[in-house]
Amino acid sequence: MxxxxxxxxxxxxxxxxxxxxxxxxxxxxxxxxxxxxxxxxxxxxxxxxxxxxxxxxxxxxxxxxxxxxxxxxxxxxxxxxxxxxxxxxxxxxxxxxxxxxxxxxxxxxxxxxxxxxxxxxxxxxxxxxxxxxxxxxxxxxxxxxxxxxxxxxxxxxxxxxxxxxxxxxxxxxxxxxxxxxxxxxxxxxxxxxxxxxxxxxxxxxxxxxxxxxxxxxxxxxxxxxxxxxxxxxxxxxxxxxxxxxxxxxxxxxxxxxxxxxxxFDTPWLVKDCVWDEKITRKAVIWLSNTLKKPVLKLTEDDYNNHGMAQLAVERGPVYNINIDIFNKLQHTITGWPGGKPNADDSQRPERAEPAKKRSIIFSPHPDDDVISMGGTFIRLADQKQDVHVAYQTSGNTAVWDDDALRFVEFNIDFSEKMGLDTKELKALYQSMRTFMGKKKPNQIDTPEIQTVKGLIRKGEAIAGARYCGLDDDHIHFMALPFYESGKSQKNPVTEADVVLTMELLQKVKPHQVFAAGDFEDPHGTHIVCFNIILEALKRLAKTEDWVKDCWLWMYRGAWQEFETHEIEMAVPLSPQEVERKKMAIFKHQSQKDTAVFPGDDPREFWQRAEDRNRETAQAYDSLGLAEYEAMEAFVRYKF
The missing domain is CATH 3.40.50.1360 (Rossmann fold)
Structure with a gap:
């Protein structure tokens, strides 16, 4: 059998x-x-x-x-x-x-x-x-x-x-x-x-x-x-x-x-299922999308004809199932990603208290924060949450050589205008040009070039975070050692990476941590950075009481998006907020037009983010929920 x-x-x-x-x-x-x-x-x-x-x-x-x-x-x-x-x-x-x-x-x-x-x-x-x-x-x-x-x-x-x-x-x-x-x-x-x-x-x-x-x-x-x-x-x-x-x-x-x-994806088509909340939500959303009907218009025949008769029998009538799933989806939508103060939070994705939360947005590269959750970042700052951003790596391998030369050229010109000695700077510039002229594909940059490229991305990240509403003392550059190999293949994670992350977490003691949860980035940095955060939180949970009240939210953006049935918090964005998010992304000039590591998506990062946020909103709309301009999606990781 x-x-x-x-x-x-x-x-x-x-x-x-x-x-x-x-x-x-x-x-x-x-x-x-x-x-x-x-x-x-x-x-x-x-x-x-x-x-x-x-x-x-x-x-x-x-x-x-x-x-x-x-x-x-x-x-x-x-x-x-x-x-x-x-x-x-x-x-x-x-x-x-x-x-x-x-x-x-x-x-x-x-x-x-x-x-x-x-x-x-x-x-x-x-x-x-x-x-x-x-x-x-x-x-x-x-x-x-x-x-x-x-x-x-x-x-x-x-x-x-x-x-x-x-x-x-x-x-x-x-x-x-x-x-x-x-x-x-x-x-x-x-x-x-x-x-x-x-x-x-x-x-x-x-x-x-x-x-x-x-x-x-x-x-x-x-x-x-x-x-x-x-x-x-x-x-x-x-x-x-x-x-x-x-x-x-x-x-x-x-x-x-x-x-x-x-x-695995649609098991109800091939076998009887244990209809828990997770699989029920997935199946109902799948049925709605398959038939292109809002959730509340699905019928018993729809269930019976698409492998979901068992669900209809066990938990029916189907209209009650539809209402339950519709309500759960509706409750994921919030304009208060830090929690709405003095509100009933029993049906909200985030807690009402404390009214002012300390939040850390961990960004694997210096632009992942604004690309993936720039609208929520701005919303948290606008709503006076105590927001910090932590850039885990320098991102110095993702800057074009001619951009690095251009910035050194600017420094030479500026220094000469100010009457400063440029002898050493010119010598450095010449050595950079000589190296780049003979550079082989994937060859490691000199330490000086790595520094210049890292500073370019640091300046862009500061501009982006300031635009989102942060003061400089809430902007942290971690430069985790695993990344600083100067090549696309990174070093193994060491104790130093975890300790640096623990130190920042202990300093801020956040109620919320936001971390990149799209692990299909072509360079593989996101999953490494996420695991470092997870290990740091697990260790701190053994000795620090505040960790039990710290929620870890995963975001996605540049490389993939959560499936609708996975989403636990959806933050709607107005047309004006979509525009503000785009402007924050534009602060990262070295990543505009053609990025060094664009993956297999020909669109620029801001275009990917804008399209995916709109697609998320359209996915909710097609299920019969309110129609928004765009949405950023989050899933809570229970560590």
């Missing part, structure tokens, strides 16, 4: 899927499967032939294999590897080369014979590539084929670098990279313009011949393409869908990557 229930739950899924709690657990499972294969082959005095992938997805798999080698004696002497792909052209010693990646993450730490390592050669001439590709295929075939092929998946649905349009029987070849693929790689190269336009990749047909195929995917960024791949129709537009034809494939996902699969 349990098996029948599982089949019913997964009936939308066209290939086997295993879901793990987190990427670490999933990665350990894959690593141990690879280790088991290697040991079985050793017993039979045979070679294990592995197809390997690069990118962030398999890093923890490789780390566990290294651990197994060092601590458990797992030998790789009988292992032959074939990597999926390599950029073209690409020197093997380049930082972005997959040769470098594999050496740093695996090969340099195990006892594999380097003659058994095969990676596409990015240094070949165009004329040499066809023969190389044929030989790559022949090598695999002569060894009896791949025992295991591990894969990641790109947001275009590519496996390896088999982009949309690839044929199911394609072999190893030179391909042109999709623009989205190049945008996703831009961070590693210091900008999309430096990302190669081509790559050599193992073909879909070659991958298909592997005796076991494991595709791994982590985080919500991959959820949309995973849903298309697992539940969609087979199409050359999503090459990974070809895997539906394989009898030897398994998808290994974490919960975030699996979250849009039907059994």
């Amino acid at each position: 349990a098996r029948l229930n599982l089949l019913e739950e997964t009936r939308f899924e066209k290939l086997p899927v295993s879901v793990f709690e987190n990427p670490k657990a999933a990665s350990l499972s894959v690593a141990h499967r690879i280790g088991k294969l290697i040991k079985e082959k050793q017993k039979n005095n045979a070679q294990a032939v592995l197809g390997l992938a690069t990118g962030a997805t398999p890093i923890a798999v490789y780390a566990e294999l290294v651990r197994m080698h060092k601590e458990e004696g797992l030998s790789f002497k009988n292992v032959v590897t074939f990597n999926l792909d390599e950029y073209y052209p690409m020197q093997p010693n380049a930082a972005q080369s997959y040769v470098t990646f594999m050496n740093e993450n695996l090969f340099d730490h195990i006892d594999i014979d380097k003659d058994n390592v095969n990676i596409p050669d990015g240094t070949l001439s165009l004329e040499e590539i066809p023969a190389f590709c044929l030989n790559y295929e022949k090598k695999i075939g002569d060894l009896g084929g791949l025992d295991i092929q591990i894969l990641g998946i790109g947001r275009t649905g590519h496996i390896g670098f088999n982009e949309p349009g690839s044929a199911p029987n394609s072999g190893t070849r030179l391909v042109t990279l999709d623009d989205l693929t190049r945008r996703d790689a831009a961070r590693d190269f210091g900008g999309k313009s430096f990302v190669p336009t081509k790559a050599i990749t193992m073909g879909v047909g070659t991958i298909f011949k592997a005796r076991e195929i494991i595709l791994m995917a982590w985080n919500k960024k991959k959820a949309p393409i995973i849903k298309k791949t697992v539940e969609g129709e087979i199409s050359s537009e999503v090459p990974a869908t070809y895997l539906q034809l394989s009898q030897h494939v398994e998808f290994i996902l974490d919960q975030d990557a699996a979250c849009l699969l039907t059994r």
Whole structure:
């Protein structure tokens, strides 16, 4: 019976899927499967032939294999590897080369014979590539084929670098990279313009011949393409869908990557549910959006015809369910994000008391505060709350080189006008120009350039916070050490990051903390900053009484927005407040027009924020609630 229930739950899924709690657990499972294969082959005095992938997805798999080698004696002497792909052209010693990646993450730490390592050669001439590709295929075939092929998946649905349009029987070849693929790689190269336009990749047909195929995917960024791949129709537009034809494939996902699969996203369509408040709200909103009907107009037939008959029976009549959800949604809306003094707060998202609250807005980068919650920031200040803003990092990697030169040029001109000595400043300026003239993609700036870029962003942040209504003594620059590496790949978090955060929290003793809760930013800084805040609060909760009265609110903005059913506080903005928020964002001139790390959204940050705030208001309006110009949304994190 349990098996029948599982089949019913997964009936939308066209290939086997295993879901793990987190990427670490999933990665350990894959690593141990690879280790088991290697040991079985050793017993039979045979070679294990592995197809390997690069990118962030398999890093923890490789780390566990290294651990197994060092601590458990797992030998790789009988292992032959074939990597999926390599950029073209690409020197093997380049930082972005997959040769470098594999050496740093695996090969340099195990006892594999380097003659058994095969990676596409990015240094070949165009004329040499066809023969190389044929030989790559022949090598695999002569060894009896791949025992295991591990894969990641790109947001275009590519496996390896088999982009949309690839044929199911394609072999190893030179391909042109999709623009989205190049945008996703831009961070590693210091900008999309430096990302190669081509790559050599193992073909879909070659991958298909592997005796076991494991595709791994982590985080919500991959959820949309995973849903298309697992539940969609087979199409050359999503090459990974070809895997539906394989009898030897398994998808290994974490919960975030699996979250849009039907059994998790809309489980009422495939099984009976435990209709708690959370799933009831989600289902009713989904039904309203699906039928394009306000919540209060949903009928019993609507419920019955869309997998929600069980809810109607258990908690009906449905009109009572509709009213309950409508009221709960209405109660999330407040014009008083700091709580309305002397008001009944039983149906409000924030407490009435104390009337004047101390609030800290933590901003991972120097502009996240105004981009993501600038309207609420201004509202809190206007309503005389005691607001502090804390910029967790300098953001100094996200400033263009010519902006840095321009500011030093200004200082030279200003100093000369004031009759000040400019000899040292001119020498510094010349050294900056010399460095920038020879600078390689993603090369770390000199300390002086990092300082200039950090000061540019600091000045913009001060201007923005002042515009929102703060005095200078309420503006804090934390410069958390983990960020100050001068490169896009940051240092690990240390005790110093947590201690600095604890010290600020102890100084302010806030009733409210606002923190970035959009963890899909392309640089990965937001989740790191959030976890530092969380760790600081958890530690302080053990000794500080004020922490039990401190509420942690998560905001989103530049990169994503909360789903309507998740929102616990929605702050409506008038047209005038939308304009004020935009002006606060405009204070960050270095991030206007084209930002250094724009992600895959071509709009400027102020446009993203404005559009998303309007979309949130429209989402409420479509459910039958009041129509506002815009809304900023928050979810409370109960730590």
